[in-house]
Amino acid sequence: MSQNKTALITGATSGIGRATANELAKHGIRLILCGRRQERLDTIKSALSKQTEVIALKFDVRDKTEVFKAIESLPQSFKHIDILINNAGNAHGLDPIQDGNIDDWDAMMDINVKGLLYVSKAVIPQMTERQSGHIINIGSSAGREVYPKGNVYCASKHAVAAINDGMRIDLNPFGIKVSSINPGLVETEFSQVRFKGDAVADTVYKGYKALQPEDIAEIIYFAITRPQHVNIADLLVFPTAQANSVTVKKAL
Numbered sequence: 001m002s003q004n005k006t007a008l009i010t011g012a013t014s015g016i017g018r019a020t021a022n023e024l025a026k027h028g029i030r031l032i033l034c035g036r037r038q039e040r041l042d043t044i045k046s047a048l049s050k051q052t053e054v055i056a057l058k059f060d061v062r063d064k065t066e067v068f069k070a071i072e073s074l075p076q077s078f079k080h081i082d083i084l085i086n087n088a089g090n091a092h093g094l095d096p097i098q099d100g101n102i103d104d105w106d107a108m109m110d111i112n113v114k115g116l117l118y119v120s121k122a123v124i125p126q127m128t129e130r131q132s133g134h135i136i137n138i139g140s141s142a143g144r145e146v147y148p149k150g151n152v153y154c155a156s157k158h159a160v161a162a163i164n165d166g167m168r169i170d171l172n173p174f175g176i177k178v179s180s181i182n183p184g185l186v187e188t189e190f191s192q193v194r195f196k197g198d199a200v201a202d203t204v205y206k207g208y209k210a211l212q213p214e215d216i217a218e219i220i221y222f223a224i225t226r227p228q229h230v231n232i233a234d235l236l237v238f239p240t241a242q243a244n245s246v247t248v249k250k251a252l
Contacts, residue, residue, distance in 0.1 A: 007224075008032040008071075008081050010061055010119055011088030013040035015188030016138060019213035020085060023221050025051040032078060034070070034088070034119075036060050061088045061115030062107075071122040080130075083224055084123045086116045087138045091153045105152045112156035116163065128174045134224055135171075137164045138216075139182040141236060147245040161234075168233060177231040179223050184238035185248070186211040207250030208241035 007024055011017040013035035021031055025048040033048075034057045035041050041056040048054050055078050059066040089112045092104035116137065127133030142150055143157035161180060168178035187210040216237070223232040241249045 005082045006030040006078060006080060007083035007085060008034065008123060009085045009087055010034045013037045016186065016213045016216045017087040018044060019217035020220050021048060023217035028052050032057060034059065061119055062110040064118045067118040068122050081123050081126065083134045085136045085220065086119060088115055089138060094149045096149055097151045100152060108153055108156045113159045116160060127176050131174045134177040135167060136220055136223060137180045139164065139180045141182055141184040141245055143182055144236060145245050179232045180234045181216060181219055182236045183211055183216050184242045186213060186216060188213055208248060209239055211239045
C-alpha cells in the first residue's frame with residue numbers, strides 16, 4: 001500500500017482502534033486519530049509519529065457539530081482521506097428489556113449508529129468527488145444474532161450491518177469499497193464499560209483465549225490492502241473457543 005494513503009480512525013484511544021493505528025503506522029499509512037481523551041490521543045500521536053505522519057482530533061462522535069467542525073479543521077494536506085475506519089462503539093449494561101436503562105440505550109444508539117453516520121457524512125463527499133476510497137465499519141457478531149439481555153446493543157449492531165450494506169450499494173457507482181468486520185469476543189476495555197467497572201467484567205475473558213485487538217487490526221490491514229477489484233464485503237471472526245454469541249468453550 002502506498003505510504004501516501006491517509007486513514008481516519010474513530011475510537012483510536014483504546015482497543016481495536018488503537019491496535020489498528022499501530023498496525024497502519026508500521027506500514028507508513030498517514031493517520032488521523034479521533035477520540036474523546038486528549039491525554040491518550042497525545043500519547044499515541046507521540047509514539048506513532050516516529051513511524052508516520054499523525055494528526056489527533058478530539059471530539060465525541062455523538063455530537064454532530066463537533067464531528068463536522070473537527071473534520072473540517074483538518075489541514076489541507078490531510079483532507080484527502082483514503083480510508084475511513086468507523087470503529088468507535090460501546091455497550092452499556094446487560095439487562096433484560098423490561099429493566100433496561102434508557103440512558104444506556106441512548107448511549108449505544110447515539111455512538112454505535114448515529115455517531116457512525118455523522119462521521120461517514122463528514123468524510124464520504126470527498127470520496128465520491130474523487131470516486132475512490134475505502135470505508136471499514138466495525139460491526140459485531142451481535143449484528144448477526146440476538147442473545148439474551150443483548151436487546152438494544154444487538155439492535156445497534158444490526159443497524160450497523162444494514163448501514164454497511166446500504167453504503168456498499170449507494171457508493172458502488174463511485175468505485176468506493178465498503179467493508180464490515182464483525183468480531184466476536186475481543187479482549188478490550190469493552191466489558192469494563194459494559195459492566196460499569198463491576199468485578200464481573202474481569203471474568204468475561206477468563207478460561208479461554210479471546211481475540212486480541214491486534215488480531216482485528218491485522219484483518220483490517222488485510223482488507224484495505226486487497227487489489228482494487230477485491231472487496232472484503234462482510235467478515236465474521238470468532239476466537240476458536242467461540243461458536244456463537246452464547247457458546248464459548250472454557251477450560252474447567
